[in-house]
Amino acid sequence: MASITSKLYSDDVxxxxxxxxxxxxxxxxxxxxTNSLSFPKFLTHVFSFLNSILLxxxxxxxxxxxxxxxxxxxxxxxxxxxxxxxxxxxxxxxxLCSKLLQNLEEFLARDQELNKxxxxxxxxxSLLSGSLSLALCYIQKVFRSxxxxxxxxxxxxxxxxxxxxxxVAIMNAIFSAQRSMVPxxxxxxxxxxxxFLQQASYITGGVYLKPPQLDGLFQYLSTVFSTDLQSRxxxxxxxxxxxxxRASCFCHKKTIDMxxxxxxxLSIFCLSLVRLTLVLLQLxxxxxxxxxxxSILD
Amino acid sequence: xxxxxxxxxxxxxxxxxxxxxxxDKLYDNTFICEAVLRSLPPLAKKYALQMLYIDVPVPVxxxxxxxxxxxxxxxxxxxxxxxxxxxxxxxxxxxxxxSYLLHPKFKSNLQKYLVxxxxxxxxxxxxxITVRLPTLEELDAYALEQWECFxxxxxxxxxxxxxxxxxxxxxxxxxxxLLSQREKGPRLTESGFQFLLMDTNAQLWYIIxxxxxxxxxxxxxxxxxxxxxxxLSFHATGEAYNINTLTEIQRSIIKDLADLGVVKLQQxxxxxxxxxxxxxxNLSVSLSDSSSRxxxxxxxxxxxxxxxxxxxxxxCEILRLFSRVEYQLPNLIVGAITKESLxxxxxxxxxxxxxxxxxxxxxxxxxAEKIPSVPENVTDQIRLWETDLNRVEMIPSxxxxxxxxxxxxxxxxxxxxxxxxxxxxxxxxxRIVVKGEIHMQMREFLRHQKQ
Numbered sequence: 087m088a089s090i091t092s093k094l095y096s097d098d099v100x101x102x103x104x105x106x107x108x109x110x111x112x113x114x115x116x117x118x119x120t121n122s123l124s125f126p127k128f129l130t131h132v133f134s135f136l137n138s139i140l141l142x143x144x145x146x147x148x149x150x151x152x153x154x155x156x157x158x159x160x161x162x163x164x165x166x167x168x169x170x171x172x173x174x175x176x177x178x179x180x181x182l183c184s185k186l187l188q189n190l191e192e193f194l195a196r197d198q199e200l201n202k203x204x205x206x207x208x209x210x211x212s213l214l215s216g217s218l219s220l221a222l223c224y225i226q227k228v229f230r231s232x233x234x235x236x237x238x239x240x241x242x243x244x245x246x247x248x249x250x251x252x253x254v255a256i257m258n259a260i261f262s263a264q265r266s267m268v269p270x271x272x273x274x275x276x277x278x279x280x281x282f283l284q285q286a287s288y289i290t291g292g293v294y295l296k297p298p299q300l301d302g303l304f305q306y307l308s309t310v311f312s313t314d315l316q317s318r319x320x321x322x323x324x325x326x327x328x329x330x331x332r333a334s335c336f337c338h339k340k341t342i343d344m345x346x347x348x349x350x351x352l353s354i355f356c357l358s359l360v361r362l363t364l365v366l367l368q369l370x371x372x373x374x375x376x377x378x379x380x381s382i383l384d
Numbered sequence: 385x386x387x388x389x390x391x392x393x394x395x396x397x398x399x400x401x402x403x404x405x406x407x408d409k410l411y412d413n414t415f416i417c418e419a420v421l422r423s424l425p426p427l428a429k430k431y432a433l434q435m436l437y438i439d440v441p442v443p444v445x446x447x448x449x450x451x452x453x454x455x456x457x458x459x460x461x462x463x464x465x466x467x468x469x470x471x472x473x474x475x476x477x478x479x480x481x482x483s484y485l486l487h488p489k490f491k492s493n494l495q496k497y498l499v500x501x502x503x504x505x506x507x508x509x510x511x512x513i514t515v516r517l518p519t520l521e522e523l524d525a526y527a528l529e530q531w532e533c534f535x536x537x538x539x540x541x542x543x544x545x546x547x548x549x550x551x552x553x554x555x556x557x558x559x560x561x562l563l564s565q566r567e568k569g570p571r572l573t574e575s576g577f578q579f580l581l582m583d584t585n586a587q588l589w590y591i592i593x594x595x596x597x598x599x600x601x602x603x604x605x606x607x608x609x610x611x612x613x614x615x616l617s618f619h620a621t622g623e624a625y626n627i628n629t630l631t632e633i634q635r636s637i638i639k640d641l642a643d644l645g646v647v648k649l650q651q652x653x654x655x656x657x658x659x660x661x662x663x664x665x666n667l668s669v670s671l672s673d674s675s676s677r678x679x680x681x682x683x684x685x686x687x688x689x690x691x692x693x694x695x696x697x698x699x700c701e702i703l704r705l706f707s708r709v710e711y712q713l714p715n716l717i718v719g720a721i722t723k724e725s726l727x728x729x730x731x732x733x734x735x736x737x738x739x740x741x742x743x744x745x746x747x748x749x750x751x752a753e754k755i756p757s758v759p760e761n762v763t764d765q766i767r768l769w770e771t772d773l774n775r776v777e778m779i780p781s782x783x784x785x786x787x788x789x790x791x792x793x794x795x796x797x798x799x800x801x802x803x804x805x806x807x808x809x810x811x812x813x814x815r816i817v818v819k820g821e822i823h824m825q826m827r828e829f830l831r832h833q834k835q
Contacts, residue, residue, distance in 0.1 A: 098426040098429075134498045134499060137497065137498045137499075138433055138498055141418060141421065141422075141494070141497060141498070142421070142422065142429050142433070143422060144422060304437070305434070305437060308433050308434050308436070309434040312430060312433055312434075313426075313430050314426050316426060317426045317427050317430060317458075319452075319455070320427065320451060320452055320454070320455025320458050320459070321427075321430075321450055321451060321452065321455065322449070322450055322451065322452055
């Protein structure tokens with residue numbers, strides 16, 4: 087597990103990238119836990135939390151990315167908008183809320199158009215891997231902007247269940263976050279725990295929390311997730327009781343407990359395959375001689 | 385609870401030293417609450433934030449449960465700060481258990497901020513009236529020029545090209561503590577040198593602190609000044625604000641602030657307005673002890689040569705404090721760090737750490753990315769030269785000789801050791817050296833021994 091304190095920042099200026107789950111199947115009321123928290127109420131908690139982050143330090147930045155069903159996009163970037171004149175036009179709602187809501191509406195309309203082709207049963211999973219990648223790209227840009235940059239971290243507000251087909255992409259994103267020493271925090275607002283997010287926070291050194299009472303979401307957010315990276319080493323933050331390390335197989339994208347692993351490329355399979363696509367391709371380019379395909383599998 | 389006397393080391397300490405009634409009145413203003421929150425250490429900020437919506441007093445023990453054992457000192461520092469600034473109010477109930485509650489005005493103001501977002505204290509003037517608004521670069525240049533002129537006048541009136549509008553008595557107030565009168569003229573004291581090596585925001589806060597402490601003699605209420613200055617930091621740089629929106633008191637100090645380079649005053653046909661500069665909006669950033677984030681300009685090479693990309697006289701004076709300035713080109717100051725120049729600096733009271741931190745904080749962006757930004761051989765050598773002056777340590781002491789017997793000698797050694805004054809003993813020749821402070825006690829003891 088990478089240690090965050092190895093990159094010594096001298097002050098508490100932070101860049102917080104929030105990944106909002108906007109899966110319509112999650113918020114449409116079929117799920118019993120989210121019945122206690124409707125989407126508008128959820129947004130008010132999130133807005134207050136974003137305002138509180140911007141209050142803590144003049145140089146703090148907030149970026150919001152929406153995780154939709156088929157796509158993800160940047161919704162709001164606090165460093166891009168000058169705050170002065172626009173706030174007067176909207177009456178009492180400050181610029182942050184109005185801009186964010188406007189962009190969110192446009193995003194949801196675009197996302198829904200992509201959805202018309204297929205209608206999956208049950209609650210489909212949202213595209214977490216896409217939004218994680220978007221977040222990491224933004225953070226890389228910030229790293230390259232010069233020696234003085236805010237400390238970045240990612241917060242996932244996720245409710246939909248994990249999609250096993252995204253396993254590979256999410257694990258890749260987690261390892262690159264670990265490499266750049268960016269912690270991934272997770273606040274799960276759905277009904278069940280998320281194995282991917284547990285692994286993400288365990289590996290990158292972030293915090294995983296499933297709040298038992300969603301009415302008080304803001305309090306959980308401000309108590310646990312608002313601390314900057316330096317202060318985290320002094321505080322008792324929630325530790326996961328047990329991390330679900332289950333993987334999903336590469337062939338059928340099902341979650342499995344026991345499986346077969348190729349000793350060459352470390353890909354995971356649930357059935358013993360005679361033809362091993364990944365390794366065969368490598369060997370056919372002349373790296374070695376293939377005697378008996380089934381002897382490769384251990 | 386009796387207030388411990390706080391020596392006002394910096395601006396926030398001065399705010400904390402205000403009497404409780406005045407501090408409560410200050411918290412009526414939302415901007416002061418925000419500025420105070422931003423000035424807290426990071427752990428204290430978190431505590432204040434999470435207590436915002438808790439209406440019940442939280443016992444001390446449950447707050448301590450949030451902290452890991454090795455973070456306890458930081459926790460104590462944070463809590464002390466919160467109590468000093470009266471953000472946290474302690475109350476003790478009948479069971480003798482203390483608990484904390486957030487200051488009610490502070491709480492309600494920040495709750496409003498969280499829901500409605502930040503609201504500006506006053507609105508900028510429409511652009512059809514404000515003509516000839518300076519660009520941001522011009523504004524920065526103006527602020528820098530004003531500030532440097534002020535500093536040069538502060539150090540020595542002869543160097544300044546033009547004098548600011550501060551009265552000589554005001555300047556004397558600022559110079560108190562920084563300069564001392566000698567026969568040849570005013571010379572910088574040790575704190576004066578340290579003042580010069582601080583970064584701009586810290587210097588600005590020092591001057592403002594002196595200004596405010598002096599304001600009571602002139603009949604102005606320090607709380608009003610503090611609230612105006614903190615409010616000023618929330619304005620937008622480069623926007624014009626009407627002077628009519630200021631109160632009487634604020635109008636009287638806006639001219640002084642213009643001299644410092646914090647705002648720029650401009651006159652239109654009918655109205656006049658002020659424009660906050662970067663110095664104003666950076667005021668709240670530097671309230672907490674964080675490192676400055678400005679662009680550096682000094683490159684130090686491994687051969688002890690120093691290049692500073694600046695054309696300001698002030699930088700030249702500062703670099704002259706500890707290095708030998710060789711050439712001054714239109715955009716470059718070339719110097720060398722030599723043994724003589726450093727000995728000169730040490731004699732004036734500057735420490736090696738201050739010089740090294742000045743060089744590191746002002747490192748040019750090209751070298752700032754390298755680790756270390758200042759070459760190690762230079763920093764090591766500066767420290768070595770400093771310890772050169774400390775090679776010999778002198779302690780006043782006394783030598784005792786010709787003891788009558790071994791027993792008396794042993795007793796004398798024991799006595800000296802118990803009182804912590806034994807420096808050296810020689811059992812063979814029976815000689816002992818003790819610290820000067822216990823000389824009288826040793827004499828008494830030995831007199832008793834003789835009897």
